[in-house]
Amino acid sequence: MAKNKRFKKAAEGIEPMKLYALDEAVKMIKDRxxxxxxxxxxxxxxxGVDAKQTDQMVRGVVTLPNGSGRTxxxxxxxxxxxxxxxxxxxxxxxxAEDLFEKVNAGNIDFDRCIATPDMMGLVGRLGKVLxxxxxxxxxxxxxxxxxxxxxxxxxxxxSVEFRIEKAxxxxxxxxxxxxxxxxxxxxxxxxxxxxxxxxxxxTKGTFIKKIAVSSTMGPGVRVEPNTALxx
Numbered sequence: 001m002a003k004n005k006r007f008k009k010a011a012e013g014i015e016p017m018k019l020y021a022l023d024e025a026v027k028m029i030k031d032r033x034x035x036x037x038x039x040x041x042x043x044x045x046x047x048g049v050d051a052k053q054t055d056q057m058v059r060g061v062v063t064l065p066n067g068s069g070r071t072x073x074x075x076x077x078x079x080x081x082x083x084x085x086x087x088x089x090x091x092x093x094x095x096a097e098d099l100f101e102k103v104n105a106g107n108i109d110f111d112r113c114i115a116t117p118d119m120m121g122l123v124g125r126l127g128k129v130l131x132x133x134x135x136x137x138x139x140x141x142x143x144x145x146x147x148x149x150x151x152x153x154x155x156x157x158x159s160v161e162f163r164i165e166k167a168x169x170x171x172x173x174x175x176x177x178x179x180x181x182x183x184x185x186x187x188x189x190x191x192x193x194x195x196x197x198x199x200x201x202x203t204k205g206t207f208i209k210k211i212a213v214s215s216t217m218g219p220g221v222r223v224e225p226n227t228a229l230x231x
Contacts, residue, residue: 011219019224025213026184032218033177039216040069041184044171045195046210049203051164056203058170059163061141062194066183067158069176074155075099077115077123077137082148086114089152096122103129111135112155114143134163162195170195177215188213192228 014028026041033039049056075093076086077100086094093099093110100122106129113130115123115137123130123137130136137143141161145151162170174187192211199207211228214220 007217007219014219014221017222019222022188022213022223022227023181023185025221025223026181026188028221029213029215029218030177030181030184033215035177035215035217037216038069039177039218040173041175041177041179042171042214042216043174043188043191044169044210044212044214044220045192045208047164047168047170047195048206048209049164049168049200051166051168056200057164058195058198058200059138059141059161060194060198061143061154061159061161062191063154064158064160064174064187065190066175066179066187068160068173068187069179070173071157072111072155073109074112074114074152075103075110076148076152077113077119078148079116079119082116082146085148086152089149090156091148091152100126108133108135112143112161113137114145114148114151114155116146116148117144120144134161160191162191162198174213189228189230192225193230196229 029041047058049058073092076091077096078086078094079096083094096119103126113135127136142151160172162172164170172191174191175184196208208225211223211225212220213223
């Protein structure tokens with residue numbers, strides 16, 4: 001009951017159907033993030049695509065200019081010099097067949113997964129395990145690469161992967177409530193810009209239909225899409 005009261009109080013002053021300029025929306029979200037922990041600021045975008053069609057897939061990766069506010073645990077499938085490169089870059093878990101056995105058994109203690117191209121024959125067999133979790137390495141988002149050092153540093157820092165869900169929605173964490181309003185606005189614009197550039201070539205009509213931002217425990221605020229795009 002207390003939680004509902006807090007939510008209702010936080011929602012006061014927010015018009016559910018109004019479209020706010022991004023900077024105003026961010027300020028509203030920050031002002032209402034009153035949890036005892038540093039809440040994640042999240043974005044949800046409704047896109048004008050049919051996610052069931054393979055040629056309408058929207059996915060990619062974006063490096064947030066101010067970081068995501070969290071340090072991801074990164075696993076790397078690699079051997080030899082590339083395995084050493086991964087360790088030096090700060091990867092939390094590095095391996096090959098041994099890591100395969102661990103993951104195949106359901107022991108997943110990482111948030112992101114990267115692989116060198118030569119390891120994909122092995123990693124591909126983990127599709128049923130990693131796929132549903134959105135962790136399957138993919139060259140389109142830079143997680144199948146020979147440039148292991150930069151991939152690991154990006155994954156542990158400010159890079160955020162995005163992928164459209166069945167309902168045509170893309171969502172992600174784009175910072176923390178402790179960030180300044182300017183930092184959050186910059187991150188959100190970078191994210192929206194990346195999603196916009198990932199628009200499938202065959203898409204017709206309005207691509208970005210709705211944008212909303214919220215904090216972990218707070219209400220959502222609708223954003224005027226044009227104010228969230230980089231000028």
